[in-house]
Amino acid sequence: MTNQADPAASVIARAQSIVEDLTFAEVTRWKREHTGALAVGYMPVYVPRPLFEAIGCLPVAVFGGGDRTDIIRGDSYFQSYICHIPRSTIELALSGALAPLDGMIFPSTCDVIRNLGGMWKMLFPERYGAYLDLPQNLTPALGGRFYAEELRRIARELEARGARPLDAAALREAIAAENARRALIDELDELRRSKPWLLRASEAYVAVRAGTVLPVSEHVALLGELLAALTRREVRAYDNVRVVITGAFCEQPPLGLIRTLEKSGCDIVDDDLQLGLRMIEQPITVGADTDPLVALAEAFLKNGAATACRYIDKAVKGDALIAKVRAANAEGVIFTAASFCDPALLDQPMLERALTSAKIPFTSFKFAENTGQYQTIREQAGAFSDSVKLWGGTP
Amino acid sequence: MSGAAAASNVAQKDDSQRRQKEMIADHFAKLERAKEDGRKVVYTFVPGNLTELLRALDILPVLPEINALQSGMRGKSAGYIAEAEKAGHSEDVCTYVKCDLGMMLSGNVGPTGTKIPPPDLLLLSYTGCFTFLKWFELLKEAYKCEVAMLHVPYMPDGVVTPDMRRYVVDQLRDQIIPALERVTGKKLDLDELARRLALSRQAEDDLVAVWESARRRPSPIDGYFGGVYYIGPMFTAFRGTEEAVAYYRSLKAEVDERIAQKLGAQTPDGPIAQEKYRLVIEGPPNWTSFYDFWRMFSREGAVPVASTYTRVGGLYDTGFRHDPEHPLESLADYCLGCYTNLGLPSRVDLLERYIKDYSADGFLINSVKSCNSFSAGQLLILRELEKRTGVPGAFIESDLVDPRYFGKANIENRIQSYFQMLEARKEPTRAQPQSGSGSVA
Ligand code: SF4
Ligand code: SF4
Numbered sequence: 011m012t013n014q015a016d017p018a019a020s021v022i023a024r025a026q027s028i029v030e031d032l033t034f035a036e037v038t039r040w041k042r043e044h045t046g047a048l049a050v051g052y053m054p055v056y057v058p059r060p061l062f063e064a065i066g067c068l069p070v071a072v073f074g075g076g077d078r079t080d081i082i083r084g085d086s087y088f089q090s091y092i093c094h095i096p097r098s099t100i101e102l103a104l105s106g107a108l109a110p111l112d113g114m115i116f117p118s119t120c121d122v123i124r125n126l127g128g129m130w131k132m133l134f135p136e137r138y139g140a141y142l143d144l145p146q147n148l149t150p151a152l153g154g155r156f157y158a159e160e161l162r163r164i165a166r167e168l169e170a171r172g173a174r175p176l177d178a179a180a181l182r183e184a185i186a187a188e189n190a191r192r193a194l195i196d197e198l199d200e201l202r203r204s205k206p207w208l209l210r211a212s213e214a215y216v217a218v219r220a221g222t223v224l225p226v227s228e229h230v231a232l233l234g235e236l237l238a239a240l241t242r243r244e245v246r247a248y249d250n251v252r253v254v255i256t257g258a259f260c261e262q263p264p265l266g267l268i269r270t271l272e273k274s275g276c277d278i279v280d281d282d283l284q285l286g287l288r289m290i291e292q293p294i295t296v297g298a299d300t301d302p303l304v305a306l307a308e309a310f311l312k313n314g315a316a317t318a319c320r321y322i323d324k325a326v327k328g329d330a331l332i333a334k335v336r337a338a339n340a341e342g343v344i345f346t347a348a349s350f351c352d353p354a355l356l357d358q359p360m361l362e363r364a365l366t367s368a369k370i371p372f373t374s375f376k377f378a379e380n381t382g383q384y385q386t387i388r389e390q391a392g393a394f395s396d397s398v399k400l401w402g403g404t405p
Numbered sequence: 406m407s408g409a410a411a412a413s414n415v416a417q418k419d420d421s422q423r424r425q426k427e428m429i430a431d432h433f434a435k436l437e438r439a440k441e442d443g444r445k446v447v448y449t450f451v452p453g454n455l456t457e458l459l460r461a462l463d464i465l466p467v468l469p470e471i472n473a474l475q476s477g478m479r480g481k482s483a484g485y486i487a488e489a490e491k492a493g494h495s496e497d498v499c500t501y502v503k504c505d506l507g508m509m510l511s512g513n514v515g516p517t518g519t520k521i522p523p524p525d526l527l528l529l530s531y532t533g534c535f536t537f538l539k540w541f542e543l544l545k546e547a548y549k550c551e552v553a554m555l556h557v558p559y560m561p562d563g564v565v566t567p568d569m570r571r572y573v574v575d576q577l578r579d580q581i582i583p584a585l586e587r588v589t590g591k592k593l594d595l596d597e598l599a600r601r602l603a604l605s606r607q608a609e610d611d612l613v614a615v616w617e618s619a620r621r622r623p624s625p626i627d628g629y630f631g632g633v634y635y636i637g638p639m640f641t642a643f644r645g646t647e648e649a650v651a652y653y654r655s656l657k658a659e660v661d662e663r664i665a666q667k668l669g670a671q672t673p674d675g676p677i678a679q680e681k682y683r684l685v686i687e688g689p690p691n692w693t694s695f696y697d698f699w700r701m702f703s704r705e706g707a708v709p710v711a712s713t714y715t716r717v718g719g720l721y722d723t724g725f726r727h728d729p730e731h732p733l734e735s736l737a738d739y740c741l742g743c744y745t746n747l748g749l750p751s752r753v754d755l756l757e758r759y760i761k762d763y764s765a766d767g768f769l770i771n772s773v774k775s776c777n778s779f780s781a782g783q784l785l786i787l788r789e790l791e792k793r794t795g796v797p798g799a800f801i802e803s804d805l806v807d808p809r810y811f812g813k814a815n816i817e818n819r820i821q822s823y824f825q826m827l828e829a830r831k832e833p834t835r836a837q838p839q840s841g842s843g844s845v846a
Contacts, residue, residue, distance in 0.1 A: 087784050089802060091497070091774045096781065121535045124559060125781040128749025131561075132789060141561035141748070146531055146538065147554060147576055156558070156572040163568075321531075321538050321554060327546060350497045352777055356539035359493035360546055376497075 018239040025220035051111035060184035071222030074098035113138025194233040211278035251395040255281035257347035274391035318357035328364020345374035453532025453740035457601035457645035473504040475516035477692030477806030533745030553584035563751030573737035599729035601645030611653035623669035623680035629709030640718030672703035681706030688771035711759040716744035799823035
């Protein structure tokens with residue numbers, strides 16, 4: 011299939027160029043079109059984007075510099091045994107690439123991002139920086155109330171810097187828009203599960219990730235365009251092994267690595283890349299008499315995805331991953347954690363044991379966002395897919 | 406995480422040390438008999454520990470970090486870590502966790518050689534370290550036991566807000582206390598809790614007096630290597646007990662006596678001959694080569710006069726005390742104020758204060774591979790402190806309990822060069838400037 015013949019090629023290429031643009035040109039454009047409005051960056055994994063949209067801000071995910079940034083100063087801020095994303099983020103910040111952002115939110119993903127928030131405050135005292143403590147206590151009257159207060163605080167702080175005051179009607183609207191986006195992402199995910207050859211994981215990845223720097227309305231349009239184009243796409247089906255990727259919810263593997271897995275005979279039918287936009291697993295419902303902020307907070311408590319950076323409370327470790335594998339009719343799991351990522355790597359043995367009990371084969375490797383050599387990974391993934399095909403895998 | 410009481414081979418034993426050793430032996434003996442005695446056992450962490458609450462319900466606490474560090478000191482950690490890595494744990498992650506899991510897989514025999522019983526409850530006080538969550542998820546899987554989770558919000562700006570305090574108090578009242586009552590079958594006696602908080606307060610006053618004694622020249626204490634013994638009872642199973650009050654009373658009397666005799670800090674080889682350099686230390690010590698590490702300082706006449714590691718289980722020298730009049734609020738404030746729960750800017754402020762208040766000639770950061778909570782950002786702390794104080798810093802890397810990451814020769818070289826630089830700064834005729842940077846990193 012040539013690009014001319016591919017009805018989805020142009021929208022995917024556009025999404026990829028947005029994802030790869032480390033100058034945040036889309037953000038600059040948006041700011042030009044919305045004079046005086048604030049663009050607020052945030053680190054992975056999750057912030058409730060509707061809150062920011064409701065107060066007229068553009069939430070912008072910052073996933074570090076990927077494999078397209080030379081680290082010149084960033085390494086002198088982090089020891090070698092700390093993952094890569096904070097050093098490339100510092101590199102971007104010191105080089106001025108984050109200048110379009112009026113501030114940064116550091117959610118409570120892990121201690122590295124938490125401390126990066128403190129570094130931001132020390133390095134850029136004149137710019138807005140806030141820590142967002144997502145609740146680990148999942149009881150609405152406790153964690154829910156605390157979290158709602160956290161969100162109100164951030165809204166107030168941004169209002170003091172020029173954002174619109176938080177308003178229930180605007181928040182309802184932003185939540186509805188987020189639900190619409192979520193429904194389209196669900197459609198894409200469903201398509202990947204049912205016809206993985208029609209939309210490769212690497213393509214879905216850029217299409218979803220592009221939305222992390224766009225206003226929700228533009229992302230909804232982009233996803234709509236992609237879904238429409240896919241109905242016209244004609245692609246040959248391959249006899250690949252169906253796998254789920256897990257562990258790459260924060261630092262992102264380079265696109266080349268995802269493509270390498272695809273080329274090694276794997277159809278990635280589900281993953282936790284871009285978990286931020288998938289964190290809330292159901293539509294956020296706001297009853298007529300409900301405070302939408304409370305609904306937004308409780309959605310995280312009740313319908314937040316099971317991931318390593320979130321306490322699972324009464325749930326059973328591994329159950330969510332097994333359910334994901336079953337729902338996707340996957341034949342195996344590839345653990346793909348960033349090197350030195352404590353949350354993912356501490357979670358992994360528990361997940362592996364759960365998969366072993368469920369007789370689901372798995373393999374694992376580590377990466378850094380700037381990994382450039384894929385040969386070993388290609389061989390490992392190839393061997394894994396062969397073994398799954400031939401023997402059903404050996405967990 | 407805490408340095409505690411594995412003081413067995415320090416050359417000179419004071420009354421306080423003997424006392425601490427007995428307290429620990431007695432505690433582990435009680436743990437071994439817990440089942441027969443019908444007492445409940447709760448595992449919990451050092452930062453944000455709720456010892457008074459546990460003691461008020463006659464619960465015996467187990468602190469897995471302390472077991473890990475003591476395994477490190479007894480030369481057992483390498484084997485335990487290997488055991489955990491064999492069971493699938495990554496080389497990249499916190500070695501305290503792996504050491505503890507390895508110990509569990511090897512029969513759960515504690516530092517005094519007695520068996521540690523399995524937990525009746527895991528009290529996950531999530532304070533200042535994300536790894537705690539994962540650690541107890543792993544133990545929950547292994548022991549199939551209930552977890553009571555207390556989410557202590559992080560203090561990015563070093564300020565306890567009313568929302569934070571309320572969140573912690575509400576969790577204590579609505580979830581933690583009921584879970585402890587359920588496990589023990591007892592009702593919490595609030596008067597007993599208040600009584601224990603009053604005991605904590607007394608001990609905390611004495612501990613602060615001990616810390617502050619280091620403002621003197623010579624300092625009568627070593628606020629880091631020695632300090633890890635001083636925090637033993639306070640950070641582990643004994644806060645809020647009469648034994649802890651007696652321990653700190655006797656420790657303070659010993660320090661007063663040293664002051665009266667104008668004695669310098671205690672070292673593994675007796676009192677220090679001459680106090681040449683006064684240092685502030687950031688980061689935990691290495692436990693596998695603890696005495697070698699200590700001697701790298703003491704033999705050069707370098708005395709740690711203050712350290713942040715000795716504040717991970719409670720920061721008392723900025724004024725906080727447990728308050729029997731406001732039990733739950735003060736437990737909340739205690740948890741919130743633990744050192745690793747403070748934002749990086751507040752950590753820098755505290756270190757700056759220590760450097761100035763304790764008239765330090767330098768500061769050293771021991772960056773441990775295990776601990777993202779401590780380590781991420783320490784290179785910026787180094788720069789910022791040098792900028793603010795004009796005092797040079799040194800930066801070394803090691804690990805807590807994984808001997809593979811304690812490069813003795815390398816660390817010793819760095820420390821030696823650092824002391825040479827400090828020496829040169831004392832003599833203005835030599836080339837080094839008196840202010841500005843000059844770190845050994
Ligand atoms: S990759 Fe892992 S350790 Fe690194 S910042 Fe992300 S969650 Fe934290
Ligand atoms: S990461 Fe640090 S604070 Fe957390 S358990 Fe490990 S050593 Fe302790």
